[in-house]
Amino acid sequence: MSETTPYRALGEPFLAALEALATAPHGGWWADVLADSDLLLAVRDRSLNVYYRGASLFRITPAGAGVSAETHVKYLVRQRQALTRLGQDGSFALDPGTAVWTRYAGPGTLAEMKRAAAALSGLEKAGVHALVKASPNVVDVEIALTGAPTEAASAEREGAEADAMLLAPDTEASVTPTPAQTRQDRLDAASLEERGAADEAWLVFHEAKLAANPSLRSKTTPAIVTQVARYRATLTEQADRLAESYPTLCRDLVRLDALRRAVHAARGLAAVPTLDPLVDEVARGARRLRVDTEPRLVVFGFDADQRDGALKAVIDELRGQHRLQVYAVGRPSGRTTAAFRPTDAA
Secondary structure (H helix, E strand, C coil): CCCCCCCCCCCHHHHHHHHHHCCCCCCHHHHHHHHCCCCEEEECCCCEEEEECCEEEEEEEEECCEEEEECCHHHHECCCCCCCCECCCCCECCCHHHHECCCCCCHHHHHHHHHHHHHHCCHHHHHHHHHHHCCCCEEEEEEEEECCCECCCCCCCCHHHHHHHHCCCCCCCCCCCCCCECCEEEEEEEEEECCCCCCEEEEEEEEEEECCCHHHCCCCCCHHHHHHHHHHHHHHHHHHHHHHHHHHHHHHHHHHHHHHHHHHHHCCCCCCCCCCHHHHHHHHCCCEEEECCCCEEEEECCCHHHHHCHHHHHHHHHHHCCCCEEEEEECCCCCCCCCCCCCCCC
């Protein structure tokens, strides 16, 4: 693939197969996904990910003239409270069919997959999911970009270790150097925004953190500062490629949105939230896409008292001393305005 080839696009044959699958007798699982407004669809390179709270419930790919889907077994564990006896021979008195889903059996299977993902997702991923749902200008999530080699990249904590630290906000996060290496950067979201020019739209990338995340604070340099610097270098290196690729991604999102609306209408469900008009305008070429290489930091998960207290000093330091673009959004649930939008000084 050349550098000018869109690398975030499904391709016409795959899109047509997805449209056909939505009404096919064997496509019930895909129609259920489209009918569930709580699920996020993310366009990849000739593949589509279905996300729930940061978990990829399905990775969908072309398979000949059709479609193939895969999921992690951990999302197929049935969410039930039940005991099983351990026999003297070391075996459990358990029918595997009652412990995991061995076939897709309709919306109930999808609901339990979501419950399994929710049990495994961290506090931060759950919050980001809520913020994205309230932001119709978001066009991509869980964005993996290959970063340039760095001399000292901070070691990021993931999974259970990260959540444990979030529950102990007084623990200081330090920058731990690792050897120079090419690594994958993963940003939380990408959104579109307008900046005055009627024929332009800007693609902006965001990293979202809970206000309690220890990476926001340090007696020296907070880990988030190094993380954002690495993202900045990656976005600068790949800006042209991103600008060429994301209009195609937007065209795919418009097609998927139409498909989702058709399924909702056929099932008599409430209308799907409207995409931001910028998505369609970029898709049609009515606006030239430009890339902002300065990542935004979105801080969430706090109330007014916390915002005006210790958190204010943290955000002021990140904005002032470290020159980060920070947008503080408060609680992620129940939002009626987009969280991923231009930063302000408040």
